[in-house]
Amino acid sequence: MNTKYIDLIDQTYYFPQEEFTLDDEYLRFHDIPLNELVEKYGSPLKFTYLPKISDNIGRAKNWFAQAIEKHAYKGRYQYCYCTKSSHFKHVLNEALKNDIHIETSSAFDINIVEKLKKDGKIKDDTYVICNGFKRDQYVENIARLMNEGHKNCIPIIDNYEEIELLSEAIEGDFQVGIRIASEEEPKFEFYTSRLGIGYKNIVPFYENQIKDNDKVELKMLHFFINTGIRDNAYYWNELVKCLKVYVRLKKICPTLDSLNIGGGFPIKNSLHFEYDYQYMIDEIINQINIACAEAEVPVPHIFTEFGSFTVGESGGAIYEILYQKQQNDREKWNMIDSSFITTLPDTWAINKRFIMLPINRWNDEYERVLLGGLTCDSDDYYNSEQNMNAIYLPKYKRDKPLYIGFFNTGAYQETIGGYGGLQHCLIPQPKHILIDKDKKGNLTYELFSPEQKAEDLLGILGYGAEGDENRKKEIVKDKKEKAGIEK
Structure with missing residues (x-):
C-alpha cells in the first residue's frame, strides 16, 4: 500500500x-x-x-506581443504594476527593471513615486495612472507631481467633482481618464461598482465637463471588474459594453486613444491550476479589433494594471x-x-x-x-x-x-x-x-x-519611550493648536 x-x-x-x-x-x-x-x-x-517578478512581467509582455502580431493590431501595449499589491521598495525596484509603468490608488503612493523618480527608477516618460477616490491630499500630491514636470501622470476620474478639484490644483493642461462603474455579478449584494462613473453617464459627463474645458484632455477609458479576467459570459458581456462606450466616445473625442483593461489575471493557487493566458489575451485583442472595425474608429493603445500577477x-x-x-x-x-x-x-x-x-x-x-x-x-x-x-x-x-x-x-x-x-x-x-x-x-x-520584538510592539502601544516620542510631539502640537483656537 x-x-x-x-x-x-x-x-x-x-x-x-x-x-x-x-x-x-x-x-x-x-x-x-x-x-x-x-x-x-x-x-x-x-x-x-525577486526574479519571479521580472519573469511574470516578461511572460505577459510576450503574450500581448504575440496577440498583437497575430491580429495585426495597430495599437501599443503598456504594462502597469498595481502598487497596492505590494508597496515594498525591493518589489518596485525589481518590477521597474522591466520598462513598465505604475498604477497608484492613494495619496502616499505619489510620495513613493517621487522617491523612485529621485532615485532614477522612474523616468519622465513613465506613465503614472492614478486610480481611487481622490481626497484633498491625493489631489495635492498628483498636482505637485505634474506641476514639477511629470506630464505622463494620468488621473483616472472616479467621481463628478474630481475634474474641478484637479483643474484648480494643476498648473497648465493635463490629461485624464474616466473609470467605468462596471455592473457586478448577480452574486454580489449590489448591482454596480462604487468605483467610477456609470456606463450611461460617461458620454454626458465628457460633454458637460471635459469637451469644452480647454485645460483638460481625455486620453483613457478605464475598465475593470472585481472578479478579474475570466473566460465566462459575465466578463465578455462587460467587455462588449465597455467597447460600445469606447467607440461612442472616440467618435466625439479625438484625443481618446487608450483603453485600460485593469488587472485581474489569476495566479497559481493549486497544483491543479490551469488558465490559458494566451487565449484570453488573444480574444480580448480580437474583440477590440472587431468592435473598432465595425464602428470605423482607430483601435486604442492597451494598458493593463497587474498587481497580484506581478508579485503574488x-x-x-x-x-x-x-x-x-x-x-x-x-x-x-x-x-x-x-x-x-x-x-x-x-x-x-x-x-x-x-x-x-x-x-x-x-x-x-x-x-x-x-x-x-x-x-x-x-x-x-x-x-x-x-x-x-x-x-x-x-x-x-x-x-x-x-x-x-x-x-x-x-x-x-x-x-x-x-x-x-x-x-x-x-x-x-x-x-x-x-x-x-x-x-x-x-x-x-x-x-x-x-x-x-516585544519593544517594537510596546513602543506602538505607548509603553516604550522610543516608540512614544513622535506621538508625544503630535500631542503637544495638537494642544498648542487647540489653545490657540480657544483664545
Whole structure:
C-alpha cells in the first residue's frame, strides 16, 4: 500500500512541476533549497523570490506581443504594476527593471513615486495612472507631481467633482481618464461598482465637463471588474459594453486613444491550476479589433494594471508544526508557530487558498489534519486545500520536526496584515528574507527585516519611550493648536 506523502502527491497531481521539485525528501521552490533556508534563518519566516517578478512581467509582455502580431493590431501595449499589491521598495525596484509603468490608488503612493523618480527608477516618460477616490491630499500630491514636470501622470476620474478639484490644483493642461462603474455579478449584494462613473453617464459627463474645458484632455477609458479576467459570459458581456462606450466616445473625442483593461489575471493557487493566458489575451485583442472595425474608429493603445500577477507568485511563508492536539476521535490539530490571521490574512478574511506543501519528510507516512494558529481566535485556522476538502501532511512526530510552506503569497498579505505594526494577540511579525540571483545565476539571501520584538510592539502601544516620542510631539502640537483656537 502506498502510504508515503510523496505517493499521495504523485497520485493526486502531476509532480514535479516547473517551480516545485524534490531533492531527496526536501522540497525546492524555484530551485531554492527551502530546508537550508529554514536551517539558516529558523521559522516562522517569509520570503520574496525577486526574479519571479521580472519573469511574470516578461511572460505577459510576450503574450500581448504575440496577440498583437497575430491580429495585426495597430495599437501599443503598456504594462502597469498595481502598487497596492505590494508597496515594498525591493518589489518596485525589481518590477521597474522591466520598462513598465505604475498604477497608484492613494495619496502616499505619489510620495513613493517621487522617491523612485529621485532615485532614477522612474523616468519622465513613465506613465503614472492614478486610480481611487481622490481626497484633498491625493489631489495635492498628483498636482505637485505634474506641476514639477511629470506630464505622463494620468488621473483616472472616479467621481463628478474630481475634474474641478484637479483643474484648480494643476498648473497648465493635463490629461485624464474616466473609470467605468462596471455592473457586478448577480452574486454580489449590489448591482454596480462604487468605483467610477456609470456606463450611461460617461458620454454626458465628457460633454458637460471635459469637451469644452480647454485645460483638460481625455486620453483613457478605464475598465475593470472585481472578479478579474475570466473566460465566462459575465466578463465578455462587460467587455462588449465597455467597447460600445469606447467607440461612442472616440467618435466625439479625438484625443481618446487608450483603453485600460485593469488587472485581474489569476495566479497559481493549486497544483491543479490551469488558465490559458494566451487565449484570453488573444480574444480580448480580437474583440477590440472587431468592435473598432465595425464602428470605423482607430483601435486604442492597451494598458493593463497587474498587481497580484506581478508579485503574488514571488512570495512564500514557512512555519514549523509545534505540536499536535487530538481534540476528538477524528480531528487532529497541527499547531503552527505563528498565526494565519496575522501573516496570511486572506486565508480567514476571504477564505483564500494558497498552495501548501511540507518542506521536509516527503518519504514519511501521511495523515489528515487541521492547521491551527497561535492566537486565541476561533478563526485562526486552515482546513482545506483548493482541490481537496482536507489537508494531508506527513505524520506528526515529536522527535522529527515538520516544516510546511505556503506559496504564491506575495500580494496584499503584508499590507492587509498591518506589516510592522500591531498584530492580533501581539503575535510578532516573522522575519522576511529577500532571495535574488547574482550575475552568475547563484542564489543570494538578504535579511530584509528581523522578527518583531516585544519593544517594537510596546513602543506602538505607548509603553516604550522610543516608540512614544513622535506621538508625544503630535500631542503637544495638537494642544498648542487647540489653545490657540480657544483664545
